Amino acid sequence: xxxxxxxxxxxxxxxxxxxxxxxxxxxxxxxxxxxxxxxxxxxxxxxxxxxxxxxxxxxxxxxxxxxxxxxxxxxxxxxxxxxxxxxxxxxxxxxxxxxxxxxxxxxxxxxxxxxxxxxxxxxxxxxxxxxxxxxxxxxxxxxxxxxxxxxxxxxxxxxxxxxxxxxxxxxxxxxxxxxxxxxxxxxxxxxxxxxxxxx
Amino acid sequence: xxxxxxxxxxxxxxxxxxxxxxxxxxxxxxxxxxxxxxxxxxxxxxxxxxxxxxxxxxxxxxxxxxxxxxxxxxxxxxxxxxxxxxxxxxxxxxxxxxxxxxxxxxxxxxxxxxxxxxxxxxxxxxxxxxxxxxxxxxxxxxxxxxxxxxxxxxxxxxxxxxxxxxxxxxxxxxxxxxxxxxxxxxxxxxxxxxxxxxxxxxxxxxxxxxx
Numbered sequence: 001x002x003x004x005x006x007x008x009x010x011x012x013x014x015x016x017x018x019x020x021x022x023x024x025x026x027x028x029x030x031x032x033x034x035x036x037x038x039x040x041x042x043x044x045x046x047x048x049x050x051x052x053x054x055x056x057x058x059x060x061x062x063x064x065x066x067x068x069x070x071x072x073x074x075x076x077x078x079x080x081x082x083x084x085x086x087x088x089x090x091x092x093x094x095x096x097x098x099x100x101x102x103x104x105x106x107x108x109x110x111x112x113x114x115x116x117x118x119x120x121x122x123x124x125x126x127x128x129x130x131x132x133x134x135x136x137x138x139x140x141x142x143x144x145x146x147x148x149x150x151x152x153x154x155x156x157x158x159x160x161x162x163x164x165x166x167x168x169x170x171x172x173x174x175x176x177x178x179x180x181x182x183x184x185x186x187x188x189x190x191x192x193x194x195x196x197x198x199x
Numbered sequence: 200x201x202x203x204x205x206x207x208x209x210x211x212x213x214x215x216x217x218x219x220x221x222x223x224x225x226x227x228x229x230x231x232x233x234x235x236x237x238x239x240x241x242x243x244x245x246x247x248x249x250x251x252x253x254x255x256x257x258x259x260x261x262x263x264x265x266x267x268x269x270x271x272x273x274x275x276x277x278x279x280x281x282x283x284x285x286x287x288x289x290x291x292x293x294x295x296x297x298x299x300x301x302x303x304x305x306x307x308x309x310x311x312x313x314x315x316x317x318x319x320x321x322x323x324x325x326x327x328x329x330x331x332x333x334x335x336x337x338x339x340x341x342x343x344x345x346x347x348x349x350x351x352x353x354x355x356x357x358x359x360x361x362x363x364x365x366x367x368x369x370x371x372x373x374x375x376x377x378x379x380x381x382x383x384x385x386x387x388x389x390x391x392x393x394x395x396x397x398x399x400x401x402x403x404x405x406x407x408x409x410x
Contacts (some may be wrong), residue, residue: 068251070283071250078276082234
């Protein structure tokens with residue numbers, strides 16, 4: 001099998017997924033690619049050792065072993081790029097998610113994340129929260145510029161008695177309709193528990 | 200102009216160009232499409248040097264490559280070996296004479312997708328290496344003819360009517376088509392007015408419409 005074929009599977013997974021959607025973390029393929037990297041490194045070293053044993057200068061001699069090292073080196077770097085791109089593009093989706101739904105990861109997303117990604121999400125939302133409290137500004141609200149401070153919403157999920165950020169409480173029974181402050185409703189709409197009514 | 204000043208200006212300009220160049224290169228390091236461009240299509244190469252301890256020649260029985268062996272390699276490997284004169288790259292099949300003739304005759308109805316999903320991007324990478332001077336202008340004229348048709352179709356008819364057209368498009372062209380359609384849809388939505396808040400798209404569209 002051609003070098004780098006495993007790693008491209010990860011990249012294709014990102015490419016084929018719907019834009020901005022997460023797929024479950026492919027930890028099996030991920031660790032296979034890392035094993036492939038270690039194999040390239042071992043092959044590289046054994047070729048270097050072979051040259052040293054023959055008494056050749058590793059830095060200047062350009063023989064068939066040198067070019068073998070080159071190919072292993074290039075393959076290793078290629079695999080690294082694929083791994084990095086996989087992590088980077090997933091992390092980008094996670095960062096966007098923090099802005100949308102706040103610090104709690106919805107369960108359907110949680111199960112798709114690796115351990116380090118959960119950690120990353122947590123730390124990123126903490127950093128964002130501490131920044132917002134320092135500048136005393138809730139940056140995640142009004143991502144769409146408001147036309148009116150109040151909106152009409154319909155509840156899609158039974159939530160019962162809920163305390164709202166503006167210190168009111170409301171009973172969000174399924175299918176009930178409410179007239180709420182935009183800032184109170186925004187988070188629930190992002191989570192898909194309410195929808196905005198128009199017209 | 201003072202020759203010393205001129206020299207320093209030139210030097211400055213050169214360093215800016217170099218910096219922009221390396222920035223552009225860094226910017227695409229994590230780019231999914233850029234990684235796929237370098238993998239999708241195999242490039243035929245002829246080895247100039249012997250290589251030991253690798254398994255890249257499927258016809259070889261040992262872990263070696265002899266000089267003169269013809270192997271098909273992914274671009275990321277082929278172009279590095281080409282630059283170091285370990286192997287010589289040849290023009291890949293998707294840019295052969297036949298494709299050029301077909302694109303010249305009726306560019307808009309050629310199935311580029313099956314030839315190379317990243318036809319233009321791949322062409323841009325290949326062009327400076329294989330010494331084909333006409334490649335750049337050929338790619339540009341092909342893109343120009345097809346771009347017109349794509350935009351016209353995207354703005355006019357219903358989505359289903361275009362499944363045949365869509366199966367001919369490269370990745371870049373598909374993106375253009377979708378951008379044209381979504382901007383049209385956004386314009387219509389803006390004209391009618393509708394909900395401005397929506398469920399976070401990352402959560403998917405599992406839930407059925409309530410009414």
